[in-house]
Amino acid sequence: MAGNTETVARKVVSLILAVCVDLSLFYASGCVVTHSVFGHLARLWVSAALRCLALTAVTLFSLGDFKPLLIRFITAHSLLPAVFETGSKALYHEETQCGLLADIRCWLMCAGASLAAALFWEITIPDADDAAAGKEKTQKARELFVRVLLLYKPYYHLLLGGLVFLSLAVICEMFIPFYTGRVIDILGSQYQPNEFISAVLFMGLFSLGSSVSAGCRGGLLLCAISAYTCRMKVKLFGALTKQEIGFFETIKTGEITSRLSKDTTLMGRTVCLNVNVLLRTFIKTLGMISLMMNLSWKLTFLVLMETPITGLIQNIYDTHWQRLSLAVQDSMALANEAANEVVSGIRVVRSFNTEKHEARRYDDRLMDTHTLKTRRDTVRAVYLLARRLTGLGMQVFMLYYGRLFIRSGQMTTGNLVSFILYQSDLGDNIRTLTYIFGDMLNSVGAAGKVFEYLDRKPQVSTEGQLKPDQLKGHVSFRRLNFAYPAYPNKTVLQDFSLELKSGQMTALVGPSGEGKSTCVSLLERFYEPQDGEILLDNEPLKSYDHRFLHKKIAVVNQEPVLFSGTIRDNIAYGLPDCSLDEIQEAARKANAHDFIKQLEKGYDTEVGEGGGQLSKSERQRIAIARALVRQPQVLILDEITSSLDTESENKVQQALASCPNQTLLVIAHRLKTIEKADQIVVIGDGRVQERGTHQELMDRKGNYYKLSEKLFTEGNSPQ
Structure with a gap:
């Protein structure tokens, strides 16, 4: 101390x-x-x-x-x-x-x-470590800004037209104060009608030219921004859909939707409009300074002394404003995420009577956002106060010295009026220049987040090229070790090996959480194993063409997902050339054709959001039809029988039995579903513990025998 x-x-x-x-x-x-x-x-x-x-x-x-x-x-x-x-x-x-x-x-x-x-x-050019950090940040911002501009290439003609009209608007606008002062001088001295009419005419023409050019400039730039934003949304959406499943498990939905809806709009509007404002202000400022120097170079130097002070205030404000703005964006993303969770899980919320709890949680998120916005607005209020006090002080100095110059004959009253009009605009323009250049670089922060997703390479490659004419459907899991990306320290499969033979039905059984559904996810290439590989007809899965692979390997999950649209659209999902006959044939195999025909619009019936207009059993049968219409070589059924009645299950099994060359992988808890399987595999602790037919495993009286007593009963089957 x-x-x-x-x-x-x-x-x-x-x-x-x-x-x-x-x-x-x-x-x-x-x-x-x-x-x-x-x-x-x-x-x-x-x-x-x-x-x-x-x-x-x-x-x-x-x-x-x-x-x-x-x-x-x-x-x-x-x-x-x-x-x-x-x-x-x-x-x-x-x-x-x-x-x-x-x-x-x-x-x-x-x-x-x-x-x-x-x-x-x-502040603008810091030293030492601050300078190095600031230089790196500025360099990154400039690179992002250049990338944003390059993506505007298809709309350069609109930007060029906007630039032309921008220049015309600025030139016309600059001469309006000059002719205003000219009119005052004419009225204050000996009146000359011709000079007065000429000055008023020119002032009117310049005003009209400025208004028309500004309108054309705004229209062209808004068209460019709209087209650019639409293009960026499509590019980002395409990049997001190519990411692996693990990406969506680690990134929150609210953040993704915020980038897709807000950041793409922000990077389009902010950058383009900032370039517009920067060029307009720069051209206008240079023109104003030259005209002001002609009116009075002494007053001009006096006015320009305000620039360093304004720049200092602006720089301090920019630093705090950008930091708080980013915090507000992140807070809004969290609030949107909370709302999305409740809307998507409204049935769970209602069943557990947690409406008030969720409302309080959403209110807490909104209050965090409100607090950040209040701090941000307070910073802006202090900034506006400091800026206006600075401008007011400069105006007092300018009027004081202007009066002295008029008395000494160095200026006329009209010149001083013109100078005041220029000065009022010049102060705003200089403040805008000092703000807009920094804001133009800082605003690409939103672009940086968009480019982060655009540049991200999926960890599960989809660049395979193999598309054989004939596929047997022989699947081999070889010494797999796997942990989910969200929990890298928790190994789910350890030294796991399994073989699925063509034309045979393999059933996976075991307690929940032991790796059965993980096998399905790896076979679907949702994830990449850390060690080992999966072969399809003795070729690695990653060697196959992405579209070809997912047509030949189809999955029906316990909780099927339907999309808004008709039943026909959902069955033919991903197959634009699928005929109605193929759709109906697949629906018959899935025991769905009869209930569909009873609907008023048949296959053109709308299923509602998430298939909400249909029962769970109906959604399950449509999902089975969606898989069968692809005529897959490998069909995976993950706990589908829990939603089917006995009659529907028998019909589905009969339909599957009619495809003798199809490899079938089933996960189920009903004994009747799996006892006819060619191979039953018991999985525990991430490994294959037993394998064989139903009778072979029952005779061993091992893990399968114990499971059959505890789980494989009609009464205990999961619903």
């Missing part, structure tokens, strides 16, 4: 000493000019060099070391009067009062301008 107090005291003493030394030299230079020891400009540069050396020596003596920020401040503070006076003399052949007299007001003005410039430099 004592060390900190000593450090602060030393800094205070150093500051007081530096101010005293600098003020002494500043006033001494004023005395020199009155005695004409040196020429005016020579005196200023000698004084600047002496002040720079003296301040450096005092700082080193009192502090021992100083940061680059102090170096920049001392240099700017010492050289500013000399540079300003030299430029005024060279360009305008004038000398200012600050250059001729040593005055405390001049010293304070130079000190304030130097401090603002040094701080602006420090």
